[in-house]
Amino acid sequence: MSNGLQRLNGRWVSAVLVTFVLLAPLMINDYHQSFLLQVFMVIALAQAWNLISGMTGYVSFGHAAFFGVGAYAGALFLTWGFPWWLAVMKGAGIAALLAVPLGFLTLRLRGPYFAIAMLGLNEVGRVVATLWVDVTRGGTGLTLSPELLPSLDVKYFTMFGLALGATLLVAWVHRSRFGLELRAIREDEEAAEMVGVNTTLNKVIAFVLSAVIPGAVGAVYVMYTSYINPASAFEHARNIEMIVVVLFGGSGTVWGPILGAGTVMVLRELLWAQFPSAHLAALGVLLLVVVLYLPGGLISILRARQQKRPDARPGESP
């Protein structure tokens, strides 16, 4: 029953959130709309990370690399005359194309070794983008001319669509047999293998799905900023944000990353907007606190409270 109640609560919360998001562009100014767009971006990225790291326990320290690849792909295809939505799909597709071989190579490695191998990926992306001057124009970066770009509303709804799609994907995976197998891998990979779970294939599928999202998000992001260079495409801070947001909200859950992204973004806006380094240092502290004292994240506090409230389940026994 508590499950049903949670689902009901979840439905109400989602209905309110979606209505707000749909009506927001009519009511708020461009600045706030941009802020919401960035919140959607962080939610989508967080859900992507959640899909591989939250579900399987394989911590990826380099997922921002797929964002960077998608951003460059989006910018390039846009300048080559493709419509914006096709450029976004190209961004997603190219991220996926990279993720397939990379996943097969790195996911044979057990947890810590995978983490180590992924740690440098973002750095590699940055170096490649800097050196591949013919295509990326190196450190100068690519500037998109304004007439190529869709309007803020289009970008806003696309980013929302990505956040929503990523969340629904996580929700589906959560309930499916596939998700069960992923969690089996997280709990005990050898045991999962023994009962017949194709661990490598499952991990690679999760990895590719989790790369497609940042690829698309990166492409939309570049249309939002209209400029990209190696440093902004392959920003290390983006890795940190993804990881901390998910763990803070509650990793491996559907609502955790949304909760985490909302909280972290509001804090950033209110407290640290002028001091990006202070914001990241604060995220480091948050990460320590969560790892040491709150392994279940914010959502675990909410759940515990909901289960304690006696009137929350009338007529329920024992």
Added chain:
Amino acid sequence: MDLLEPDILLQLLIGGLLAGMLYALLACGLNLVFGVMRVINLAHAELMLVGAFGAYVLFTVFGLHPLLSLLIIVPLLFIAGYYLQSVLIERVVGRPMLTSLLATYGVSIILINVGLLLFSADFKAIPALQGSFLIGELAISKPRATAGAISLLLTVGVYLFLERSRLGKAIRAVSEHAQVAAICGIDVRKIRMLTFGMAAAMAGAAGVMLSVIYSFWPGSGVDFIQKCFAIIIIGGMGNFLGAFYGGILLGVVEAFVGGFASTQWAEAVAYLLLVTVLLIRPTGLKGVARV
């Protein structure tokens, strides 16, 4: 210029060996921690940068020569490491390795960004040592030669300490088997704090050496931690001597790739080596850790 001339090859070799000695000092500390407590310290390179910025402050504010600042920075980092272990790392020892990875990742994020707040993102350098030793046709830069020699001395010193002294034996005993060591009356917790202190001191010393050779900024750690991982995976995780040889090897390979291809490719060598080794032997070349 013919690259295959013996003089040039020798020059590259010496340059590589010297750089490798600095890598070895850094990686040995990382491996010491891993050996004793099975924790991969993602903040190790940031501890090195604490040493580098310490030397920078001492040089710019007090005019202290970086080689003298070693005498201040090494003990300070030992103390910092000792307490970092007792307050934080001690809590994640024995938990799943991803927990300690995330915790030390948190420490590294904090150190990098506090560094950015204090020192900005500009590159810093300490122009204390300059010029070259000229030996026949060879020119060996003084800062590199000094940094390499001191790094080598310190690494050998720590190695001898581990091999010869009672305390060193206790550290190795905990590294071999913590429970048996505890039964033998070794205060395992204390050993872990000493070990982390030593590793931090080694990282700090490496940072001072780094500050003499290269320019650096608070984000410089990423490159070095990557190199350290390549080194300890090549040399065997938890294996002190392995990290030493791995460090030297990486330094030499980088020097030759830098000489024949480009320095930017040399930067990628560590990552390529790391990924290649992991693909051939998913637990590292001489893996001691079952994880």
